[in-house]
Amino acid sequence: MSGKEFYAWLMKSEPSEVSVDDVLGMPEQTVGWFGVRNYQARNFMRDKCSTGDPVLFYHSSCKEPGIVGIGQIASDPYPDPTQFEINSVYFDPRSSEVKPRWVQVDVKVLYKVERISLQDLREIPECEGMQVLKKGNRLSITPVTEEQWDALKPHLHRLTD
DNA sequence: GCCAACGTTGGC
DNA sequence: GCCAACGTTGGC
Numbered sequence: 001m002s003g004k005e006f007y008a009w010l011m012k013s014e015p016s017e018v019s020v021d022d023v024l025g026m027p028e029q030t031v032g033w034f035g036v037r038n039y040q041a042r043n044f045m046r047d048k049c050s051t052g053d054p055v056l057f058y059h060s061s062c063k064e065p066g067i068v069g070i071g072q073i074a075s076d077p078y079p080d081p082t083q084f085e086i087n088s089v090y091f092d093p094r095s096s097e098v099k100p101r102w103v104q105v106d107v108k109v110l111y112k113v114e115r116i117s118l119q120d121l122r123e124i125p126e127c128e129g130m131q132v133l134k135k136g137n138r139l140s141i142t143p144v145t146e147e148q149w150d151a152l153k154p155h156l157h158r159l160t161d
Numbered sequence: 162g163c164c165a166a167c168g169t170t171g172g173c
Numbered sequence: 174g175c176c177a178a179c180g181t182t183g184g185c
Contacts, residue, residue, distance in 0.1 A: 012183090014183095038168075039168090040168090060182085060183060060184085061182075061183050061184085062183095065183080065184070118184075135165090135166075136165070136166040136167060136182095137166090137167095137182095137183090138166075138167065138168080138181075138182050138183075140182090
């Protein structure tokens with residue numbers, strides 16, 4: 001009853017675009033979470049994410065979807081640069097540098113874990129209420145409560161690379 | 162590649 | 174401001 005509603009974040013990435021290994025190869029093992037073009041997900045980044053919040057790094061739209069890494073929010077929100085890049089698929093002509101529409105935060109990957117598949121996740125009773133498990137869920141960023149995180153902990157098996 | 166679900170768009 | 178059409182997401 002005491003757990004925080006926005007304790008942690010589940011952040012989806014398509015591994016063909018940015019995989020957990022890609023991020024581990026980046027400077028500071030950190031990536032700007034570019035390309036979010038959904039207002040609800042944007043508002044989470046803009047209003048609710050804080051530096052240091054735990055992150056579940058999730059691979060989606062792939063053969064083996066699931067949680068593959070643990071990280072943390074590593075910056076305040078700032079304008080997503082891809083919205084201004086005319087050749088980017090994320091270009092938004094309705095946005096402007098003066099009044100940016102889309103923001104991102106930096107995400108740092110701390111370590112990889114043995115993949116927790118969607119199926120595994122559904123079998124953890126305390127995780128039943130997780131937004132990512134809800135039917136028709138399409139949000140790329142969803143909050144994870146403190147209770148859900150605690151329930152997940154015993155299932156997180158750190159990999160050593 | 163299918164298709165259910167849901168967000169966005171735009172005509173009225 | 175309604176709502177049908179359309180586009181996108183993402184597991185399967």
